[in-house]
Amino acid sequence: MSKTSWGAQTLVHLSVLVLVIMWTIPTAGLFISSIRDKDQLALSGWWTSLSDSQQNLMHRTEGPDSQTLVDGKYILKGNIFGAEKANDISVFGWKSRSPEAFKAGTTADMNKGQTMAVEANGDYLLTSPTEWTGSRGKRVFYKVTVPPRFTLDNYKEVLSSEGIGQSFINSLTVTIPSTVIPILMAAFAAYALAWMEFPGRFVLVAIVVGLLVVPIQMSLIPLLQLYNSIGSFFGVSPKGYLGIWLAHTGFGLPLAIYLLRNYIAGLPKEIIESARVDGANHFTVFVKIILPLSFPALASFAIFQFLWVWNDLLIAMVFLGNGEDEIVLTGRLREMLGSRGGNWEILTASAFITIIVPLCVFFSLQRYLVRGLLAGSVK
Incomplete structure (x- = not known):
């Protein structure tokens, strides 16, 4: 086989390979998206579905009517995940502009002597020298590591x-x-x-x-x-x-x-x-x-x-x-x-x-x- 024929054949094979990849990747992405959990599908692309993903979420604590007085401080406590399976929280924050300001397990200083502590398993503890007010709980911004979830619910x-x-x-x-x-x-x-x-x-x-x-x-x-x-x-x-x-x-x-x-x-x-x-x-x-x-x-x-x-x-x-x-x-x-x-x-x-x-x-x-x-x- 001459060099010209070998080069032309190689070019043809490479062109076919490129075309196959161009058609296969979108099809594979469509199939993976079809079996992903709908919440994960709305937040991240299909190419992230085979590994753990980081998600920024928000949770409201229990309302002021559930606060307790301990040692002169008003306390709100609970768990972000409730009865659901807990994910590991890496960072948290109490402001929407800085949702990743503190590492999990530390205590964040809020306004007027108030504090917020969030553990990796989702347990949170809010303290205040004065009584908590308002009709709703406080917002907690946090980042969790979520494993990939696949389901046939869409089908x-x-x-x-x-x-x-x-x-x-x-x-x-x-x-x-x-x-x-x-x-x-x-x-x-x-x-x-x-x-x-x-x-x-x-x-x-x-x-x-x-x-x-x-x-x-x-x-x-x-x-x-x-x-x-x-x-x-x-x-x-x-x-x-x-x-x-x-x-x-x-x-x-x-x-x-x-x-x-x-x-x-x-x-x-x-x-x-x-x-x-x-x-x-x-x-x-x-x-x-x-x-x-x-x-x-x-x-x-x-x-x-x-x-x-x-x-x-x-x-x-x-x-x-x-x-x-x-x-x-x-x-x-x-x-x-x-x-x-x-x-x-x-x-x-x-x-x-x-x-x-x-x-x-x-x-x-x-x-x-x-x-x-x-x-x-x-x-």
Whole structure:
């Protein structure tokens, strides 16, 4: 191997490694965040989850009504952690501007002869030469070392939410036909554009390539108007599974035809000619020869189409609606997050729940992905 080839191969391997790391690190961070305790998740990043973390907290002591008089001093005492498992307190303070002014186990001088002492186990003792006043206890600022805590509560909260099961079934009902229908239609079209001679074939190929760059958002309104016109003519509502299947089919057909046409056109011409000599018609050649040989390209498009449809929210809202019986999984999770206000920690668990099925599809078909995408690029 020449030095140039070795250098190019090394560069390719390094580039692939960098891309893998760029995708793996955020995914790992998302998964770790999804199983962290919600309180720790709100205070620190996922990269701190594998080691003890320092947290600055605040606690109010018992109120003045619980004070006792001992040796001429009024005393407030208790434990910051109460009945909970104690964490080690390293420093404390009685001012918000200096929460780490004193080490645990020492006594801090406050105003008017008052003192505050906080032990590492959370015991506190406040003394005053005069009676404590006010309606609430005094504030104690402290820093504790908190061990990492992992839990499945976020997943339980999402999975136990009302309507998740029905939404999961709705997503499968939308996604599976929306993946199979364009594959079947595109396979026939790709074979015709690749091996059948007819006027305007290359014009159709150019149109297919042009449709690849049409934004979905730009075509949604005219497409919905067309559906409404057709629905009113036949007396049926365009909102339903049939409408969303047709919408996803229309948006997915250009890429499907483009990929399959490139792959089918690159198949050995001799195989097809031999079948034609033996008396096979186009349909027989397509079913018995082209389809079995085109499985890598079919699997490649199936992966992309399944991912797009499964993760779709816009088209589902437009053509299916947000009713309790029709809403898909992405819409259900969006509504659940919106109704929970600041309870955003379940977003990480929701993300992993939505990608379980696409991951299964991808890993079952990924060995065909590169072969299908590179179809027709090398002769």
